[in-house]
Amino acid sequence: xxxxxxxxxxxxxxxxxxxxxxxxxxxxxxxxxxxxxxxxxxxxxxxxxxxxxxxxxxxxxxxxxxxxxxxxxxxxxxxxxxxxxxxxxxxxxxxxxxxxxxxxxxxxxxxxxxxxxxxxxxxxxxxxxxxxxxxxxxxxxxxxxxxxxxxxxxxxxxxxxxxxxxxxxxxxxxxxxxxxxxxxxxxxx
Numbered sequence: 001x002x003x004x005x006x007x008x009x010x011x012x013x014x015x016x017x018x019x020x021x022x023x024x025x026x027x028x029x030x031x032x033x034x035x036x037x038x039x040x041x042x043x044x045x046x047x048x049x050x051x052x053x054x055x056x057x058x059x060x061x062x063x064x065x066x067x068x069x070x071x072x073x074x075x076x077x078x079x080x081x082x083x084x085x086x087x088x089x090x091x092x093x094x095x096x097x098x099x100x101x102x103x104x105x106x107x108x109x110x111x112x113x114x115x116x117x118x119x120x121x122x123x124x125x126x127x128x129x130x131x132x133x134x135x136x137x138x139x140x141x142x143x144x145x146x147x148x149x150x151x152x153x154x155x156x157x158x159x160x161x162x163x164x165x166x167x168x169x170x171x172x173x174x175x176x177x178x179x180x181x182x183x184x185x186x187x188x189x
Contacts, residue, residue, distance in 0.1 A: 003080060004080065004081055004086050004089065004090070004170075005078055005079070005080055006078070006079040006080070006081065006166040006167070006169070006170050007076065007077070007078050007079075008076050008077065008140045008141065008143065008144045008166075008169075009076065011140050011166075011169050011170065011173055012137055012140055012141065014173050014177065015133055015136060015137045015140070015173060016137075018133060018173070018176050018177065018180060019130065019133055019134070019137075021180055022048065022126065022129055022130065022133075023130075025044060025048075025126075025183070026126060028044075028187070030117075030119055030122060032044075032187065033045050033122060034117050034122075035186070036186070037185070037186055041186065042111065042182075042186075043117075043186065044183050044186055044187065045111075045117055045121075045122055045125050046111040047111075047179050047182055047183050047186070048125050048126065048129050048183075049111035049125050049128075050109055050110070050111045050179065051129060051132075051175070051176055051179055052125065052128045052129055052132055053109055053110075053111065054109055054156060054172070054175060055132040055133070055136065055172060056132065057109075057156035058153070058156060058168060058172060059132065059135065059136075061153045061154070062136075062139050062153065062165065062168060063139070065151050065153050065165060066139060066142055066143060066146065066165070068151060069143075069146040069147055069148065069150065069151060069165075070146065070147045070150070071145055071146060071147070072145060072146055072147040072148075073145070075144075076144040076145075077143070077144065077146075077148050077166065079148065079149075079164065079166035079167070081164075081166075081167050081170070084161070085161065085163060085164075085167045088155075088161050088171065089167065089170050089171050089174055090174075092171060092174035092175045092177075092178050093174040093177065093178070094174075094177050094178050094180075094181050097181055097184070098181070099178050099181050099182060109156075133176070136169065136172060136173075139165075139169070140169050143165050143166070143169075146165075148164055148165045148166055149164060151164070151165070152164055153165070153168055155168070155171070
């Protein structure tokens with residue numbers, strides 16, 4: 001497995017691309033956003049809500065960890081994840097336009113939206129996504145001047161995976177990029 005070098009600049013750039021992609025989704029008709037390719041699949045709004053849920057399970061942990069980190073005046077960090085965390089991150093990262101390792105979603109990550117999605121609920125999902133991912137971006141910016149290697153956070157799947165902040169950021173971004181491909185597939189069907 002090749003080395004992976006994480007930088008805040010790259011992560012911010014990719015987050016901006018995701019935010020722009022989701023903004024563009026707002027121009028699509030409501031019926032199309034609610035459309036499911038099949039009975040067992042999520043629609044676009046459910047995918048976004050899944051991302052909102054996943055992020056929410058990290059937000060407080062990231063925030064409290066950032067508050068505990070000491071300042072570092074050496075400029076923005078560059079971080080190389082260890083083998084296990086690199087493996088976990090790469091399992092989420094899309095490969096071109098493919099999602100590797102399709103997996104069943106754990107119950108706590110499933111979007112529980114009303115069956116009859118209305119425009120207000122859809123707008124709320126979009127707003128939560130935008131707020132959450134702008135907050136993630138601000139966390140990355142804040143982390144640029146911190147000593148990031150001293151604290152770990154437990155992943156949302158439990159203590160089997162513990163991330164340094166750059167790894168947690170990367171995992172969340174790769175997870176969102178993975179689901180961007182899913183949305184492309186949904187809208188293309």
